[in-house]
Amino acid sequence: MPFALYTLALAIFVMGTSEFMLAGLLPAIASELDVAVGTAGLLTSAFALGMVLGAPVMAVSSRRWPPRLTLMACLVVFAGSHVVGALTHVLSLLLITRVLSALANAGFLAVALSTAITLVPADRKGRALSILLSGTTIATVAGVPGGSLIGAALGWRMTFWTIAILCIPAIFGVIRGITDSAAQAETGSSSPKLRAELSQLATRQLILTMALGALVNAGTFAAFTHLAPIVTETAGLAExxxxxxxxxxxxxxxxxITVSGRLSDQRPGIVLAVGGPLLLTGWIALTALASYPVVLMVLILVQGFLSFGVGSTVIARVLYAASDAPTMGGAYATAALNTGAAAGPVLAAIVLAAGLGVLGPVWVAAALAAIALAFMHEIRPRSRSVPGHRT
Structure with missing residues (x-):
């Protein structure tokens, strides 16, 4: 695989770390800025909102921009937003920096998705996309806990500084690994008109699949964003x-994401039919058994597996449903999933404000998973075959 793919994955790792790291930093941020934890959780929604707005806007704009320049600009804005965030003592300004960094993230992801598939042969596009998305999963394994450890030892602001510093090698990697000419020639010669791509949003299958993606991700973020107080208060564990x-x-x-990646192209119906009910069952089990530390940790592992397994399958289905929109399909998937990422913490904050306890966000996740099952029933019969897939 080309070096440039791993450069893009590095950048997505950094951005994914920034997106998810607040789950372990919210109590410290809320305490220092003197706001409620639920209010601090809106920082996650601000990031997701920027992703929702930025993905389609930047995807449209990037159709005419040189890929390397766009990727570099997005990384610079992303790094600068974290520098400002590390310095501010005002929640409103911190919210603004999260929106700006999300806009840059969305722009980078939109361009990276379209650029990555031009770097490899046509029959290896799936492999290229899996390398890109591995940056996000590695962020949850190493980047997010690392950010939490830095925050616990040196303060949450140092985590923001670390993100900004990690953008530097990513910028140099883009300069070295991405050439505008090849990517522009490929996308420019094969892309349909923008109006034709936007018209895909009128198709029932695409809308249903995007709604499913939003529901699954909303549940994931509702619970994941407020995981820290569940560990410390409900299970009684130390920070x-x-x-x-x-x-x-x-x-x-x-x-x-690894297991489902092997099944989502050929057997998406199986993943959704099995994974969907198990996801709902897991959220309910977590609410009932969260006071048992060992069981809680096992359930967190299982729910991470199910959430991303089902979620990554939905990403694939959105891209297949938008197969006639090659430059906007990634934006549709990003917007759908981040609509959920924005809505989930908001719903969790409402539940927390209503006094339903720290497990309230998990009940939100369970309710959203139950609604998602109905959408899975609608799209599953139509997803047995892969449009345009060659064996």
Missing amino acids: GWVPVALVMFGVGSFLG
Whole structure:
């Protein structure tokens, strides 16, 4: 595989670490800025909102921009937003930096997805995309717990500084590994008109699949964002166990996306038919058994596996449903999943404010998983074959 793919994966690892790291930093941020934990959780929603808005906007804009320049600009804005975030003492400004960094993240991801498939032969596009997405799963395994450990030892601001510093090798990697000419020639010669790509949003199958992606991700983020207080308050563990819990979730997510990646192209119906009910059952079990530390850790691992296994399968189905929109399909998938990432913490914050306890966000996840099952029933019969797939 080309070196450039791993460079892009490095950048996505850094961005994924930034996106997920707040799950272990929210109590410290809330305490220092003197706000409720539920209010601090809106920082996750702000990031997701920026991703929702940024993905389609940047995907449209990047159709005319040189890929290398766009990728570099996004990384610079992303790094700068974290520098400002590390310096500010005002929640509103921190929220703004999260939106800006998310816009840069969305722009980078939109361009990276379209650029990656131009770097490899046509029959290896799936492998190229899996390398890119591995950056996100590795972030949950290593980056997020690492960020939490840095935050616990040196303060949450140092975590923001670390993210900004890690952007530097990614920028140099893009400069070295990405050439504008090849990617532009490929995308420019094969892309349909923008109006034709946007018209795909009128198709029932695409809308249903995007809704499913939003529901699954909303449940994941509702629970994951507020995992720290469940570990410390419900299970009664010390704060040092929060990074352990995040590692367990990350390992589960990596295993889930790896296993489902082998099935989602040819057997998506099986993944959804088995994984969907198990995902719902797992959230319910977590609410009932969270006070038992060992069981909680096992369930966190399992839910990471199921959430990302089902979620990554949905990503594939969105891209297949949007097969006639090659430059916008990634934006549709990103927007759908981040709509869920924005809505989940908001719903969790509402439940927490209503006084339903620290397990309230997990009940939100269970409710959303139950709704998602209905959507899975709608799309599963139509997803037995892979449009355009060659064996």
